[in-house]
Amino acid sequence: MNVQLDTECQKETEVITGFRSDVIEGLSGTPKKLFSKYFYDKTGDELFQQIMKMPEYYLTNCELDIFKNKTPELAQSILVNDAPFDLIELGAGDAMKSTYLLKHLVEKNIDFKYMPIDISGNILSVLNDKLRNELPTLDMTTLEGDYFDMLDKATSISTRRKVVLFLGGNIGNMDIEESYHFCREIKRKLSTGDVLIIGFDLKKNPHMILNAYNDPAGITASFNMNLLLRINRELEADFDITEFQHYQTYDPVSGACRSFLVSLARQDVHIGNNTFSFEEHELIDMEISQKFSENDITNLAKESGFHILENIKDSNRWFVDSIWQ
Ligand code: AVJ
Numbered sequence: 001m002n003v004q005l006d007t008e009c010q011k012e013t014e015v016i017t018g019f020r021s022d023v024i025e026g027l028s029g030t031p032k033k034l035f036s037k038y039f040y041d042k043t044g045d046e047l048f049q050q051i052m053k054m055p056e057y058y059l060t061n062c063e064l065d066i067f068k069n070k071t072p073e074l075a076q077s078i079l080v081n082d083a084p085f086d087l088i089e090l091g092a093g094d095a096m097k098s099t100y101l102l103k104h105l106v107e108k109n110i111d112f113k114y115m116p117i118d119i120s121g122n123i124l125s126v127l128n129d130k131l132r133n134e135l136p137t138l139d140m141t142t143l144e145g146d147y148f149d150m151l152d153k154a155t156s157i158s159t160r161r162k163v164v165l166f167l168g169g170n171i172g173n174m175d176i177e178e179s180y181h182f183c184r185e186i187k188r189k190l191s192t193g194d195v196l197i198i199g200f201d202l203k204k205n206p207h208m209i210l211n212a213y214n215d216p217a218g219i220t221a222s223f224n225m226n227l228l229l230r231i232n233r234e235l236e237a238d239f240d241i242t243e244f245q246h247y248q249t250y251d252p253v254s255g256a257c258r259s260f261l262v263s264l265a266r267q268d269v270h271i272g273n274n275t276f277s278f279e280e281h282e283l284i285d286m287e288i289s290q291k292f293s294e295n296d297i298t299n300l301a302k303e304s305g306f307h308i309l310e311n312i313k314d315s316n317r318w319f320v321d322s323i324w325q
Helices: 002-028 042-053 059-069 071-078 098-107 121-134 147-157 176-189 206-213 219-234 294-303
Strands: 085-090 112-118 162-166 195-201 244-251 256-263 267-271 274-278 283-290 308-313 319-324
Touching (some): 002 267, 002 274, 042 121, 042 219, 059 071, 059 195, 071 195, 071 308, 071 319, 085 098, 085 147, 098 112, 112 121, 112 147, 147 176, 206 256, 219 244, 219 283, 294 308
Parallel strands (some): 085 112, 085 162
Antiparallel strands (some): 195 319, 267 274, 308 319
8 A cells, every 4th residue: 555655655755856857957957848649638738629619720621620530541551450559648638539440440349458658647538538438348458748758658558559649749849850759759659560650730821831830819819827836836837927928920931830929028937946036038949849741741751761651631631730650
């Protein structure tokens, strides 16, 4: 009993330490930077759910269109003679899209284990409750943590052919260099015959992309500000969010959609014993949501040792789920 408690406390401390050191390191650099993976505490999860419901945020509907209306195509591209396999989802969130695929596979009586991975324990418990209820026979193990740590864990549990889902345009949260490194690492962790499905948001009318991240209701701004509030709460800090303003950019040439918080005054912020000085107008680099051309995707697949089996697009051709082997 005590041993179990100890390891759980230890895990909690490790998680907070990682968060603290990432925040302190990020704010010590030039430009100041925070990692968007920390957006997703309980409030952050709720704000992202609101973002997905905004009319301007087209991404979710696009991928929903693919998973709802092209389920047989998706299933066909991942199954080999309906043989047993394991399905690992990186950044599963509430699995809104993948549930369509899961239902299809369960109905086809395919023998598979679903292993959703997410950094938010909160959203994993939401997902767990939802799927236990909707698909009671589903064989599922949820894994909370960073992509690679949990992918290692998932591949150590799995004994069968693997299919990895990485949806929602989550790859966009890496800059180009990181995404190349990420795909190479995935390739290294997979075996011949395994499949990777990655969702990419395509380059398109720049107004449309900027609007998706610069909503007039300010939900995206709150989503960014929430990380400052989380730091206040969890790391004994004193950010005054009225002294920061959200600023969003999209560069149609590089495809980088970037989110910043601008310091509205010269100010000091304390995090525990550390003090961070902000100049007036100084930026915190908060998030990148990279957009891709089909050429960018082909190059990324090739450079990381994959080949593209199929590209499945939504009916508007705004988003693609690319199937790699
Ligand atoms: C969850 C990473 C896909 O970048 O589009 C939405 C997060 N940030 N609005 C994205 C997000 C601001 C989202 N991803």
